[in-house]
Structure formats: C-alpha cells, structure tokens
Amino acid sequence: MSFVVIVEHQSWRAFELVRVASEAGHEVAFVTSDLAWYLKGRPAEETDLVRADHVREVPDTADPDRLWEALAPLVAVRRPDAVLSVSEKHTLAVSSVAQRLGIRHTSLDALRLLGNKYACRRRLAEAGLPPVRCRLAEDLPGAVEAAEEVGYPVVVKPVDGSGSVNVSVATTPEEVRACSRPILEQHSYGRSTLAQRKVLIEEFLTGELVSCETLTAGGEHLVLGITDRDVTPLPHQVELGGCFPVPHPRAEDIAATCRAALDAVGFDFGAAHTEIILTPAGPRVIEVNGRLAGGLMPYVQSAALQRDVYRDLVDLFLHGTLPQVAPTGRIACIKALTADRPGELRAVEASALRAADGVVDYEIWQATGTQVRPPQHNRDRYGSVITLAATAEDARRLAAEVIATTRLVIAGTGA
Known part of the structure; x- marks a missing residue:
C-alpha cells in the first residue's frame, strides 16, 4: 500500500483523487487551506472525503515553503510515495514539496512559466512556435496602450488566471478598461492563492478552438485525444461543451503543435491541457496548463476511454510510467x-x-x-x-x- 498526499482539488466534484486513490488501496491524505470551500455546507460524511485516512487544514497550500512547513509533521510519520494536485494554482508548491522529498514531480521551472502566461508566450516564441502578439499591463492606461499596440479586437485576461475567469474580448478602449478593472482589483483566487493583478492583452485569433489532452513521462508526451470546443459568441467566449476524442482531420498538426509547446516550456512530467486555435495561417497555442482538463472534462475523457483518468494520474505519479490506452471506438x-x-x-x-x-x-x-x-x-x-x-x-x-x-x-x- 502506497501513501498518496493530495493537495487541493478542482471544485467540480471535489475529492475524486481521494476516491480513486482509496479504492486502489492506498493510504490517502487530503490537504487544504479551506475545507469549507469544498464542502459548501455539506457534512464531510456525505462526501468522498470520508475515504481519506488523514485530512489536514493548513494555513497555506500555495506557498512552497509554508506548505512544506505545514506538511512536515505528516510526512515525518511516513514518507509519501506521491504528492500531487489537480488545482492549477497549487501545482508549483506541490511539486516543490515533492522535489524536497525526492519523489516524482513536474519541473518547477516549467510550472513557473505556466503560471505566467506572458512569460510562457515569450518562451513559446523563442522556441520557434508561431508567435501571438501580446503585451503586459499593470494599470488601466497601460492596458489601453497595450491594446492599441496589439490591434483591436484583443483578448483581455489575467496574466495568472485560470478557468476562463475574467477573460473577455474587447473592441474599444472603453471595453478594455471595463475588462481590465476586475483583473487589477483581484487580490486573491482563494485557497491561499494571491493574484498578480496584471493584465495580458493578446491579439484575437480566429479559427476553430481545440485542446490536446496529454500525459507526460520519460520524455514522451502521450496524447490521450483531442477535444473540440463549443463556445459562446463574443465578447465572453464561455465554454458550453465539447467532444472527446474527436477524429479531427488536422489531428497530426494539433498533436505536433501540442508536443512542441510542452517541449518548449520544459514540461517533463504529469498531465497537461493545451489549448490551440486552428487559424487560417496554421495552429496557434493559446495556453498550456499543467493539469488535467478542467470542470467535468476528466469524466468525459473517462467515459470515452473506458478508464478512469484520475486513476491514471495517481498511477503515473506513483510508478512514473504512462498508461496503455487503446482506442474504444x-x-x-x-x-x-x-x-x-x-x-x-x-x-x-x-x-x-x-x-x-x-x-x-x-x-x-x-x-x-x-x-x-x-x-x-x-x-x-x-x-x-x-x-x-x-x-x-x-x-x-x-x-x-x-x-x-x-x-x-x-x-x-x-x-
């Protein structure tokens, strides 16, 4: 029986990693800075949290040093075999803890890059991927100036955002100010995470939006499949759904672009969700996220692949080998x-x-x-x-x- 420490989770059906690790027979610890954020008024006994052998509520799960300090009493009793998270805002701190323990983890440098979309854009361009025009702003006048340099319409987003929150398309200076204001006023994303309060202005790309879902280990990026995406019309571009794995006519180009992006940022281990727009000029990387796809997409993938992708992720961190995934039709x-x-x-x-x-x-x-x-x-x-x-x-x-x-x-x- 292995010892698996899970730090934070996605909000959708929280404690799924706890469930799959427990069902696999492992000793499980769940660590959070805000247990109420998950329970939302429900008794813990009515959730899969009851499957955890240890539950720890600690002051900070986003700062590497404070997380290490908080976990010290737990890991002193038994050294974990895996420490992981599916919460994008916590992967850097979690990987830092795993590095100190000498167990499998994602490159810290890669996760730092992925936590700053502007720095990630620059690295992708330096690696030879087709660039996307963008500018970084720290105030409203700077955001308007950046938009004018990039050229309207523009995408306005937090430089460190996730889940498409506060991501909009603007066509005028007034809209840029309106879209940028909540980003600049955001101090925290919850669960001990701080916002950088900077605005990334990007050129608006036209074309089909897809995502490439991967697991990485041993220098190999295993493409689990491609997801097509259904989004609302401008200006908000909310994701309404999608299908997986779609037999896309440009599947090879999408997979190649995805792998090139992961190599460019130095992503060496774990799950990744890479968003790509198929423009008339070719594929353009929108974002690389060092986690499973968000929301209920892991359930979509599990249904199509007829296997539990959460279980695959736990096994990957425990054993370091990629799963054997066969087409199901x-x-x-x-x-x-x-x-x-x-x-x-x-x-x-x-x-x-x-x-x-x-x-x-x-x-x-x-x-x-x-x-x-x-x-x-x-x-x-x-x-x-x-x-x-x-x-x-x-x-x-x-x-x-x-x-x-x-x-x-x-x-x-x-x-």
Whole structure:
C-alpha cells in the first residue's frame, strides 16, 4: 500500500483523487487551506472525503515553503510515495514539496512559466512556435496602450488566471478598461492563492478552438485525444461543451503543435491541457496548463476511454510510467445548461431524456432561489449532461436534446 498526499482539488466534484486513490488501496491524505470551500455546507460524511485516512487544514497550500512547513509533521510519520494536485494554482508548491522529498514531480521551472502566461508566450516564441502578439499591463492606461499596440479586437485576461475567469474580448478602449478593472482589483483566487493583478492583452485569433489532452513521462508526451470546443459568441467566449476524442482531420498538426509547446516550456512530467486555435495561417497555442482538463472534462475523457483518468494520474505519479490506452471506438460529449435571461431561479424541470441510452451523466448544479444570467464566464453554467456514442455527431445530438428538454423556471419570465 502506497501513501498518496493530495493537495487541493478542482471544485467540480471535489475529492475524486481521494476516491480513486482509496479504492486502489492506498493510504490517502487530503490537504487544504479551506475545507469549507469544498464542502459548501455539506457534512464531510456525505462526501468522498470520508475515504481519506488523514485530512489536514493548513494555513497555506500555495506557498512552497509554508506548505512544506505545514506538511512536515505528516510526512515525518511516513514518507509519501506521491504528492500531487489537480488545482492549477497549487501545482508549483506541490511539486516543490515533492522535489524536497525526492519523489516524482513536474519541473518547477516549467510550472513557473505556466503560471505566467506572458512569460510562457515569450518562451513559446523563442522556441520557434508561431508567435501571438501580446503585451503586459499593470494599470488601466497601460492596458489601453497595450491594446492599441496589439490591434483591436484583443483578448483581455489575467496574466495568472485560470478557468476562463475574467477573460473577455474587447473592441474599444472603453471595453478594455471595463475588462481590465476586475483583473487589477483581484487580490486573491482563494485557497491561499494571491493574484498578480496584471493584465495580458493578446491579439484575437480566429479559427476553430481545440485542446490536446496529454500525459507526460520519460520524455514522451502521450496524447490521450483531442477535444473540440463549443463556445459562446463574443465578447465572453464561455465554454458550453465539447467532444472527446474527436477524429479531427488536422489531428497530426494539433498533436505536433501540442508536443512542441510542452517541449518548449520544459514540461517533463504529469498531465497537461493545451489549448490551440486552428487559424487560417496554421495552429496557434493559446495556453498550456499543467493539469488535467478542467470542470467535468476528466469524466468525459473517462467515459470515452473506458478508464478512469484520475486513476491514471495517481498511477503515473506513483510508478512514473504512462498508461496503455487503446482506442474504444466511442466518443463522449458534454453540454452545459445555461440561462437565456437573468433572474431568480425558481425551479428546474429535469429532462425526461436524462436516463436515455447513451446518457452517462446528468446533473443540475444551481440551487433554486439563486440568481442566474446568460453566460458571461464559466461560472454561469448551471448543469450539464455527458453522452456517449459511436460518433461525435450522435453524442452531440443527444446531449443537445437533453439540455433542450431541461427547463429553467426563472422568476418574472414565465419560462
């Protein structure tokens, strides 16, 4: 039995790594700086946290030295065999701890680069990948000046952001100021993480958005598959869904670009989620994220691959070898439930198709009595469905039908 320490998690269905590590027979510790952030009022006994052998709430999980200090009593009793996280804001501190313990970890230099999108852009360009025009700004006048240098329209985003939060497209100086203000005013991302409060202005690229999902070990980047992406129209570009693994006609170009980007930043171990836009001039890397894909995408991947990608990640950190992944002939799609108007959510009428053949996951997240609105960022998604079929078209169609027959009753709208 191995000892696995898990530091923080994604907010979606927290404690999944705890579950899979426990089911595999390992001793498990879960460490967080804010347990209430995950429980959201639920008793811990009603979650998979009960599977953990140790639960530690510590002052800081984002600072490497403070995390090491907080973990010292735990690791003094038994040296962990793996320390890992799927929370992007905590991977650097976690890898620093693993390095001190002498166990497998992602390159600290690579994670530092990925934590600064401007520095990452520069490294990709230095490595010969097609550049994307960008500028860094530290105040509103600087953001407007940067946008004018890059050329409208521009993408406005936090230099250290994640989850598409505060990412918008601006076409005027007024819009740049409006989009930049919340970034400059953000002091923390929660769970002991501090915001850099800098604005990255990038050129707006046109083309199809895809992502490349990989696991890396021993100098090899294993491409698990390519995800296509369904996003809302400008200006917000909220992700509404996607299918995996899509048999894309440009799959070789996408995989090659993905591997080149990972090599450029020195990503040497772990999971990565690389976003790419297929422009008329060729593939352009949008972001490289040193983690599994966000939200419920790991469940989409698990459904299509017919294996648990969370389990694969735990095994990778324990054993250092890549999984043997074979094609299954199945494609999974996810589609989000959103509101078409603002107001108070009074009720949700679930789809009669939620138990249909091919529906593998269906969930409503938003509680009644709360405010909803049309999507402006990824938090404005109120439920989802995951479907599985032999083709992307069939899986996508079923997902759309399930969402279309799920009814949000919003106060004052009569719908």
